[in-house]
Amino acid sequence: MRKIILSEFGGPEVLRVADAPEPEVPQDGWVVELRAIGINFAELVERRGLYRKNQKTPYEMGKEAAGVIIAAGPEAMSVDSSDGAQRGFQVGQRVIVIRFGGGCYAERVAVRPGQVLPAPPHLDFDELASFAISFATAWYAQEELARARPGECALIHAAAGAVGSAAVLLARACGLGPVFGTAGSDEKCAAVRALGATECFNYRALPEGAGFANQIRARTHGRGVDYCLESIGGEVFDQSLELSAPLARIVVIGFSSIGADYAQAIARVHPLKLFLRSIGLFGLNVEQLDFPARRDVWTRMLAVVEAHELRPLVGRRFALDEAPEAHAHIEARENFGKVVLIP
Numbered sequence: 001m002r003k004i005i006l007s008e009f010g011g012p013e014v015l016r017v018a019d020a021p022e023p024e025v026p027q028d029g030w031v032v033e034l035r036a037i038g039i040n041f042a043e044l045v046e047r048r049g050l051y052r053k054n055q056k057t058p059y060e061m062g063k064e065a066a067g068v069i070i071a072a073g074p075e076a077m078s079v080d081s082s083d084g085a086q087r088g089f090q091v092g093q094r095v096i097v098i099r100f101g102g103g104c105y106a107e108r109v110a111v112r113p114g115q116v117l118p119a120p121p122h123l124d125f126d127e128l129a130s131f132a133i134s135f136a137t138a139w140y141a142q143e144e145l146a147r148a149r150p151g152e153c154a155l156i157h158a159a160a161g162a163v164g165s166a167a168v169l170l171a172r173a174c175g176l177g178p179v180f181g182t183a184g185s186d187e188k189c190a191a192v193r194a195l196g197a198t199e200c201f202n203y204r205a206l207p208e209g210a211g212f213a214n215q216i217r218a219r220t221h222g223r224g225v226d227y228c229l230e231s232i233g234g235e236v237f238d239q240s241l242e243l244s245a246p247l248a249r250i251v252v253i254g255f256s257s258i259g260a261d262y263a264q265a266i267a268r269v270h271p272l273k274l275f276l277r278s279i280g281l282f283g284l285n286v287e288q289l290d291f292p293a294r295r296d297v298w299t300r301m302l303a304v305v306e307a308h309e310l311r312p313l314v315g316r317r318f319a320l321d322e323a324p325e326a327h328a329h330i331e332a333r334e335n336f337g338k339v340v341l342i343p
Contacts, residue, residue, distance in 0.1 A: 001019070001020050001021070001022050001023070001106065001107050001108055002017050002018070002019065002020070002106065002107050002320060002343070003017070003018065003019075003020035003105060003106035003107065004016065004017055004018070004061050004062070004105035004106070004320070004323055005018065005020065005058045005059065005060055005061070006047065006057055006058065006059040006060075006061060007057050007058055008057060009047065009048055009049030009055070009057065009059070010047070010048065010049075011047075011048075012047070012323075012324035012325070012327040012328045012331070013324055014047065015047065015061070015105075015323040015324045015327060017320055017321050017323070020106065022108065023108055023109055023110035024110060025071045025072070025073050025110065026073050026076075026110055026111070026112050027073045027074060027075050028073055028075040028076055028112060028113060029072075029073050029076055029110060029111050029112035029113065029115075029116075030069045030071060030072050030073065030076055030089060030091075030095075030110070030111055030116065031069070031070055031071040031108055031109070031110050031111075032065075032067040032068065032069055032070065032095060032097055032108065032109055032110075032111055032116070033067050033068050033069075033070045033107070033108050034065045034066070034067040034097070034104065034106065034107060034108060034109060034343050035065075035066055035067045035068065035125040035129075035342075035343070036065065036066050036067075036125040036126045036128065036129035036130075036317075036340045036341070036342060036343075037062055037064070037065040037104050037105060037106075037129055037320070037340060037341040037342075037343065038063075038064045038065065038066075038129040038130050038131075038133065038134075038162075038338050038339075038340055039326055039327070039330065039338070039339045039340065039341065040063055040064065040133055040162070041161075041162075041254065041256060041330065042063070042254075042287075043061055043062070043063065043327075044327055044330060044331060046059070046061065046102075047061065047327065059102065060101070060102035060103040060105075061102055061103075061104075061105040062099065062102055062103055062104025062105035062106065063098065063099060063100055063102065063104060063133065063287075064096065064097060064098050064099070064104060064129060064132055064133050065096075065097045065104040065109065065129050066094070066095070066096050066097065066119065066125045066126075066128030066129040066131075067094070067095065067097065067108075067109075067125070068092060068093065068094055068095070069089055069090065069091050069092065069093050069095060070091065070108070071091065072089070072090065072091055076089065077090075089116060089118070093118075093119075094119040094125075094128070095116050095117065095118060095119055096116065096117040096118070096119055096128050096129075096131065096132050097109060097111055097115060097116055098115055098116070098117065098132055098133070098291075098292050099111065099115055100287045105320065105323065105341065106320075106343065107320070107343040114290065114292055114293050115292065116292070117132060117292050117298070120302060120305060120306060122306065122309055122311070123311060123312075126314045126317065126340050127311055127312050127314055129338070129340050130162060130312040130313075130314050130337065130338030130340060131312045132291075132292075133162075133163075133286060134162040134163045134165075134166040134312060134338060135166045135170070135301060135305065135310075135312065136286055136289075136291045136298070136301070137163045137166070137253055137284065137286045138163055138166040138167035138169075138170050138229070139170060139297070139301040140284055140286060140289065140291070140297070141167070141229050141251040141253060141282075141284050142154075142167065142170055142171060142174065142176075142227065142229070142251075143174070143300070143301075144297065145249070145251050145282045145284060146227045146249035146251055146280075146282070147249070148171070148174070148176055148226065148227040148249070149175075149176075150174065150175030150176065150177075151175065151176070151177065152176050152177075152226035152227055153176070153177070153178055153179075153180070153220055153223070153224070153225045153226045153227070153245070154167075154171045154176045154177075154178075154179045154180065154225065154226070154227045154228070154229075155180045155181075155182075155212075155216065155225040155227070155228040155229070155240065155243070156168050156171065156179065156180070156181045156182075156197070156228075156229045157181075157182050157228070157229060157230055157231055157232050157236060157240070158182070158183070158231050158232060158256065159181025159182060159183050159188075159192040159195075159197060159200055160181075160183040160184075160188035160189075160191050160192050160200075160313075160336050160337070161231075161335070161337065162312070162313070162335075162337055162338040163229075163231065163253065164181065164183075164192075164229070164231070165191075165192070165195055165312070165313035165336075165337050166312060166313075167229050168181055168192060168195045168196060168197050169195055169196065169308075169310045170301075170304065170310070171227075172195075172196035172197075173304050173305075173307075173308040173310060174304065176227070177198060178198035178199070178219070178220075179196065179197050179198050180197065180198060180199055180200070180201070180212075180216055180219075180225070181197045181199070181200040181201070182200065182201050182202075182203050182212050182236075183200055183201075183202060183203070184202065184203060184204050184333050185202060185204065186202050186205065188200075188202070188336060189201065189202050191313070191336055195313065199215075199219065201215055201216075203236075211239060212239065213239040213240075213242060213243045216243060217243065220245075223245050224243045224244055224245040224248065225240075225243055225244060225245060225248060226245055226247070226248050226249070227248065227249050227250075227251075228240045228243070228244065228248065228249070228250045228251070229251055229253065230250055230251065230252045230253070231252075231253045231254040231255075231256055232254075232255070232256050233252075233254075233255035233256070234255075237250075237252070241269070241273075241279070241281075244277065244279045246277065246278045246279075247278055247279075247280075248279050248280070249279075249280040249281075249282065250279065250280070250281050250282065251282045251283075251284050252281070252282065252283050252284065253283075253284050253285075253286075269281060312337060312338055313336060313337025313338065314337050314338055314340060315335045315336040315337045315338060315339050315340075316329060316335065316339055316340075317339075317340050317341075317342055318339065318340070318341055318342070319341070319342055320341050320342065320343050322341075323341055326339050326341060
């Protein structure tokens, strides 16, 4: 079997495909033959050895994928669900794989309960590999933390990316509006508007003194936004904070503008500033939520996704051997939506 396991941390060139043993079938789990693998931005940070404090090689890459079950363990059909994990998957069934510990940059993977989800029937394999983490992140931010309501004004940063595009789709489906986005090119902004955003601002093309904050203030008659999904950090975070209306909620899901030491580079926000403005500030790390086991939240999200036939935005496809090129493509900020690897 072909698989990527890092023997060193560094640039995209450290992603090398090698032969690996076939996965063993877990007693209570399955082996899935993967058809598409979703790349998450966090994996670019992992590849550099900067994602966790104690990252060590050999290091397995890949948090999500989609495929078909080809083998099941003798206890895989157990109906016991006291741990909240879904069971009952059968050989031949299409599924989504979630392995936050890594291992999905491969042709096949072993999974246990809590690492596999049923596939929404209207999505193809590329879309399934692009769906779970991005949509779960967008949903938890909007619905579980910000508790955004229909008619509220939303601002989605990096709106042409995997999570950002999912957030735009969910915001419109749930009745938020106006929905504003930011992106790094006119082409990306056009794609975001095609998803249903009211307007998208190219932060690289706006004239000095006319940044996205000023543009949105003008369009909201000075009020600002009620909900902001923030994934960039730095000046973008500062402007988003100033743009927040009374009772606004900002949900921080990442810091893509920061290259090295988060502790030194991330701005501190004094609670008094939030108090004086009546603003809520949240942090969201979907890896810590074990969302595949939170079936009530997943079910509520799927009801919206299927009712509106929402589809994740899938960008380029690369072969597994082309993983270095795929990572370089994302690092160059050239991607639209999710980039996928094909085993």
